[in-house]
Amino acid sequence: xxxxxxxxxxxxxxxxxxxxxxxxxxxxxxxxxxxxxxxxxxxxxxxxxxxxxxxxxxxxxxxxxxxxxxxxxxxxxxxxxxxxxxxxxxxxxxxxxxxxxxxxxxxxxxxxxxxxxxxxxxxxxxxxxxxxxxxxxxxxxxxxxxxxxxxxxxxxxxxxxxxxxxxxxxxxxxxxxxxxxxxxxxxxxxxxxxxxxxxxxxxxxxxxxxxxxxxxxxxxxxxxxxxxxxxxxxxxxxxxxxxxxxxxxxxxxxxxxxxxxxxxxxxxx
Ligand code: NAD
Numbered sequence: 001x002x003x004x005x006x007x008x009x010x011x012x013x014x015x016x017x018x019x020x021x022x023x024x025x026x027x028x029x030x031x032x033x034x035x036x037x038x039x040x041x042x043x044x045x046x047x048x049x050x051x052x053x054x055x056x057x058x059x060x061x062x063x064x065x066x067x068x069x070x071x072x073x074x075x076x077x078x079x080x081x082x083x084x085x086x087x088x089x090x091x092x093x094x095x096x097x098x099x100x101x102x103x104x105x106x107x108x109x110x111x112x113x114x115x116x117x118x119x120x121x122x123x124x125x126x127x128x129x130x131x132x133x134x135x136x137x138x139x140x141x142x143x144x145x146x147x148x149x150x151x152x153x154x155x156x157x158x159x160x161x162x163x164x165x166x167x168x169x170x171x172x173x174x175x176x177x178x179x180x181x182x183x184x185x186x187x188x189x190x191x192x193x194x195x196x197x198x199x200x201x202x203x204x205x206x207x208x209x210x211x212x213x214x215x216x217x218x219x220x221x222x223x224x225x226x227x228x229x230x231x232x233x234x235x236x237x238x239x240x241x242x243x244x245x246x247x248x249x250x251x252x253x254x255x256x257x258x259x260x261x262x263x264x265x266x267x268x269x
Contacts, residue, residue: 012040013246018088020044020080022071022133023098024064025052027200028151031234032095032241037063039242044084044091046076046098046133062087071098071129077136084140091140093245096130097151099169101202103210103218107164110208117207118165126169130176138188147189149244150177154196154261161196161222170194174257181255189247189254193240196261197222197231227263236260 019036023029024045030052036043037060045066047053053066065087069076084091100122110118134148141148155161156170173192181190197219204210219231237260244250244258259265 012038013242013248014092015040017041017092017245018044018084018090019093019095019245020046020084020091020133020137021095021097022046022080022129023151024066024095025049025056027202028195028198028234028237029095029097030056031238032097033060033064035235035238035242036093036245041093041245042088044080044087046071046080048098071096071133072124074132074136077132081136081140090144091137092144092146093149094133094137094141094146095149095151095241095245096133098129099126099151099153099202101204101215102163102166102208103204103213104163105165105205105208105210114207115165118205121205121207122165123169123172126166127172127176130173134176134180138184141188145187145247147191147245147247147250148177148180148184149241150190150192152177152192152194152257154194154259154264156192156194156257157259158264177257178255185254189244189250191244191250191253191255192257193237193244194257194259194261195232195237196259196264197226198237199231199233225267226261227266230262232260232262 019041021029024033025047033043043064048070050068053068056066067080067083152173153170155167156174177192204213223231240258
């Protein structure tokens with residue numbers, strides 16, 4: 001059933017609200033878009049993959065509006081915010097979610113040339129992208145007293161879930177959340193969700209030849225280190241993004257990161 005066919009029932013938690021989600025065409029971002037729509041929101045998306053963009057429009061019709069573009073480019077963010085405002089008239093929640101992974105590439109084995117190329121690709125996507133997006137969204141969020149939400153990762157909190165580049169990038173996103181929460185209080189709340197291992201199509205890096213790698217094999221090995229004993233699906237995290245977008249439930253939260261990782265904090269030694 002598509003969200004357009006949502007049966008009449010109790011009001012959605014996000015009725016009348018508008019969100020913008022980067023990387024909303026796949027994985028965690030797609031699960032957030034689907035859940036937001038199911039909760040009554042209308043959603044703008046910035047997504048680089050045209051096929052995934054088309055699938056969003058096919059599944060959600062005019063409840064979503066999709067800009068095909070790259071989060072590394074400031075003008076793509078300007079265009080996606082403008083498109084969302086044109087379509088839906090306001091912006092209440094901005095979800096900076098698009099990201100890429102380093103597939104735990106060995107730091108020592110990279111020469112300076114590969115390290116620089118990989119850094120540029122990964123940090124421009126995982127750190128510059130969220131910064132540019134937040135910057136582009138702020139004027140509209142100020143009009144609604146809206147909120148910023150960032151997809152972090154358990155790699156923002158712990159070592160070992162990725163390589164040096166990915167782990168450093170996700171620690172940087174936590175720094176971004178904390179500083180923006182400090183700068184933008186009390187008007188704008190700024191929080192993050194830190195998923196652990198999740199079955200998605202998370203891409204690697206062109207610079208390391210890992211762009212087409214698949215997470216599946218890694219996730220099988222990771223599962224036995226997760227206290228709850230399983231690898232998550234993207235939808236397992238979506239409710240936390242609803243919570244953070246819904247001021248009735250999170251109006252006293254800012255500068256926080258909510259882990260959704262099967263209990264990595266309580267792993268044995
Ligand atoms: P995914 O590849 O399924 O989804 C990411 C989406 O972002 C894709 O549709 C992709 O096309 C898009 N995207 C990637 N780079 C882009 C760019 N430069 N411009 C525009 N769109 C771009 O992967 P996912 O696992 O859902 O990843 C979403 C976020 O979740 C990332 O920030 C990732 O670091 C984070 N995360 C993933 C896991 C996991 O195990 N899968 C765990 C923790 C955190």
